[in-house]
Amino acid sequence: MTRVVEVPAHFDDRSFDSFAEGFGEWPPEPKLLFDARATQWASPYGLIGLLTAGQALAEAGREKPLLTVPTSDEVKRYWARAGFFQQAAELFELHGKVPRATTTGPSDVLLDVTPVRASEDVHSVVDKISEGASRILHGELGLEMKATLRFSMALSEACQNIVEHAGTSGWVAVQAYTFRRRLGRRVVVIAVSDSGVGFRRSLESTHAKRFGERWGDGAALEAALIQGVSRFRDPGRGQGLAFIKRFLDQWEGKISIRSGTARLSIVPSWDEDAPLTERLAYFPGSQVQIIIPAQQAERP
Amino acid sequence: MIQTIRIGHLLREAVAAPYRNLVTRPTGAAVRSRIEETLAGSRCLTALLDFSEIELVDLSCADEVVAKLLLAGPGACFFVLQGLREDQHEAIDHVLTHHRLAVAAVPPDKGEPRLLGWVPSDAREAFACICDRGPLGVADLARAMGWLETRSRDALRSLAAHRLVRPIGEVYHPLPTA
Numbered sequence: 001m002t003r004v005v006e007v008p009a010h011f012d013d014r015s016f017d018s019f020a021e022g023f024g025e026w027p028p029e030p031k032l033l034f035d036a037r038a039t040q041w042a043s044p045y046g047l048i049g050l051l052t053a054g055q056a057l058a059e060a061g062r063e064k065p066l067l068t069v070p071t072s073d074e075v076k077r078y079w080a081r082a083g084f085f086q087q088a089a090e091l092f093e094l095h096g097k098v099p100r101a102t103t104t105g106p107s108d109v110l111l112d113v114t115p116v117r118a119s120e121d122v123h124s125v126v127d128k129i130s131e132g133a134s135r136i137l138h139g140e141l142g143l144e145m146k147a148t149l150r151f152s153m154a155l156s157e158a159c160q161n162i163v164e165h166a167g168t169s170g171w172v173a174v175q176a177y178t179f180r181r182r183l184g185r186r187v188v189v190i191a192v193s194d195s196g197v198g199f200r201r202s203l204e205s206t207h208a209k210r211f212g213e214r215w216g217d218g219a220a221l222e223a224a225l226i227q228g229v230s231r232f233r234d235p236g237r238g239q240g241l242a243f244i245k246r247f248l249d250q251w252e253g254k255i256s257i258r259s260g261t262a263r264l265s266i267v268p269s270w271d272e273d274a275p276l277t278e279r280l281a282y283f284p285g286s287q288v289q290i291i292i293p294a295q296q297a298e299r300p
Numbered sequence: 301m302i303q304t305i306r307i308g309h310l311l312r313e314a315v316a317a318p319y320r321n322l323v324t325r326p327t328g329a330a331v332r333s334r335i336e337e338t339l340a341g342s343r344c345l346t347a348l349l350d351f352s353e354i355e356l357v358d359l360s361c362a363d364e365v366v367a368k369l370l371l372a373g374p375g376a377c378f379f380v381l382q383g384l385r386e387d388q389h390e391a392i393d394h395v396l397t398h399h400r401l402a403v404a405a406v407p408p409d410k411g412e413p414r415l416l417g418w419v420p421s422d423a424r425e426a427f428a429c430i431c432d433r434g435p436l437g438v439a440d441l442a443r444a445m446g447w448l449e450t451r452s453r454d455a456l457r458s459l460a461a462h463r464l465v466r467p468i469g470e471v472y473h474p475l476p477t478a
Binding site: 119120122123126127130145146149150152153156157160163164235236237239240243 | 315317319320321323324325326327355356358359360363364367368386387388390391394395398399
């Protein structure tokens, strides 16, 4: 028996929850077919979320899932350009014609879909991003020059969370695009996802007792993002997310983290997301999204 | 005696690649242990950690390299950072403030040292005064700042406890940077 999981037509952090509902019990018993034929657009979060699903199924010992690629040539070309198919080929049995990735000049894809398996990968990701980040953040989004360093730091810390806490590998992608529906401005988006133990299990042995009956995915996210706790006893730990949160406040940026059955967001004024959403459909590991919008010119 | 330690050189050794970004905890820990090895074989009084070949210092490395060297306790050596650009201060400042530590940073143009991290505000003013005027005693600082001597003494003791000045007898000396 094969179960079909629909890939949403507009696949981003918002539609991700309906995507996660498609799995039923985790890990799903039947073979899965991810149907992306009708998908018209996918954010970096969507793309690496899909890869995470494939990875989690492999780690759970399930049969290699099928993935029917988008029908739209434009969408397929974009997914290829973002490096999605190259990574997906190892995790899915791909059905449909896959175009070759082509690069022509500067692109909105600041960082292809890139695996993060070890600290060396974080070095390589930070190295790759620096030139393009300056062009987009300063040139297009109007952020101060030092934003490039902050951005690279945020990227580094978010990727290190995989290496340090997930217990498995993960993915990162960075892209600039226009956030038409929610904001009407250009944004840069960092998406980081892994299929690892998630925040609750990572923090359980050191912090669950303090929360008592409240302990769960949501409380674990609060502990990490709001209180800056870490599973390590080293007092220098847990500063990465706090730092990211601080500079996102200055730039009206947004961070949201989904782990297990909960999602916690620091919500800027332009967004209507709920700060904490619990009892979502379970999805393995952790998914982080950081959005940095173009700065609005100050009114005289 | 001053020993200059080129962090860029240690980074390349640690990662065996020509990276200019000081990122990740394992890399930071490897760089720190190389600094400690270098200092173990040295009789220097001040170690100048030279960041001029470094592009980015992330929080993990700021913690692993700078904070942990300072947290290791009052060894024989004073630390001064050198060659950090203004935009590179943020991670180090953030991490040291978290630990209530501080370090002096000499800018690439060899201008006045700047304090990164946390010290009481009086100590910060006293540090600027010593950098400007040179070695000062409690009474000298009190006169210069218009403070009572008790206030001046507390500020200087705080700077000495953070290893930001070197007390010799009753006089507090700025750390040598050249």
